[in-house]
Amino acid sequence: MPEENSKEPAGTGGPEDTPGGEGGNVEKKSQIGEVSCSNCGAPLEYMPGEAVITCSYCGTTTMLADFDHIVTLESHYLLPPAVGRDESISIASAWLKKGFHRSNQLPNKVHWKDIEARVLPYWVVRCTANTRWSGQQKRTRTVGQGKAQKTEEYWEPVQGHFSEDYTWPVYAREDTAEFWGIRNIEPGRQAVFPDWGKFILRFGGSRKAPNRDLLEGKADFSIEELKKSGMQEHIVNGQIVQERAEQNARSRIIEMHHTQAESRATRVTDIDTTVDVQGVDLVYLPLWELTYSYGGKDYRILVDASRREVLSGEAPVGKWAKATIFDIVFLLLAALFIAIGAGADAAWAYVVGGVLGAGAVAYTAWTATMKE
Ligand SMILES: [Zn+2]
Secondary structure, rough: OOOOOOOOOOOOOOOOOOOHHHHHHHHHHHHEEEEEEEOOOOOOEOOEEEEEEEOOOOOOOOEEEEEEEEEEEEEEEEEEOOOOOOHHHHHHHHHOOOOOOOOOHEEEEEEEEEEEEEEEHHHHHEEEEEEEEEEEEEEEEOOOOOHEEEEEEEEEEEEEEEEEEEEEEOOOOOOOOOOOHHHOOOOEEEEEEEEEOOOOOOOOOOOEOOOOOOOOOOOOOOOOHHHHHHHHHHHHHOOOOOOHHHHHHHHHHHHHHHHHHHHHOOEEEEEEEEEEEEEEEEEEEEEEEEEOOOOOOOEEEEOOOOOOOEEEEEOOOOOOHHHHHHHHHHHHHHHHHHHHHHHHHOOOHHHHHHHHHHHEEEEEEEEHOOOO
């Protein structure tokens, strides 16, 4: 096993950080390292900080533990891609018209700008997390009888435990902002981003990433499989070694379980989470990142080329979704004021109710004239 602190992260000073220019490029070139593939002998180039290098000729993955210490990774996997460039657009288009918040006309109105293939390295930490917690729950009860009856608050001791299995993804590189949506596949992270524009009644539309089994359908890493979808040129080398990925997954899972435990009682006083790691695998995920423009703005969608599904996406909220939300809110308020008017025999409340109701009708009429 390689040493944890064997590599400096990329971009910690040094010439590769100097902006542009010819001088910068020359310096950058001298920073490129080269080793030979332990399987086929092909030269493997790597950038400073890269520690997990996959041969684009034979697919063997080499881990650089130290400058003169090279290990070949026993097992590394690929979720074989099943989707080429054109099909990725169909998958993204089908997603764009799905659901209450997006207009079903959207796919006909967007302009596809940029479609990039990426085969990204993730350490997938197979583990079970167990959390025990205890605390207090605020409750109310009725005491006394007849006229002396009253409601009082009291605290009840509560406790519980929960456990969940994960195939937790840790991006195997330092810069999790280098491509869009890299961390959006982590369970519980926001994965769907509605764009409401100036609309302020923002109800729903966003989604969190589910706890999916990232190893389902995994196969031994194979360049041939990537070639079928034209993705073999887009393999990205890893930089983070296994131990660090494991630590990273542990702390993220503990953090998440603590948040979950804290939502189960009014006051949580004690939490203990243990993460039992069964194994850590390097898995390459083939992804298509699509950028489209709509209404003068750019939005992104990440398509899983193996599962044929959208992992994460940004989309404008449709005009009729906004109108429906607007009308529900305004008509509920109108009904409330009319009820007040009826109950208190107050003319002003009828007027307010009427104005709110008219507002809903007007907004609907305005929406009908608006371009989607
Ligand atoms: Zn090779």
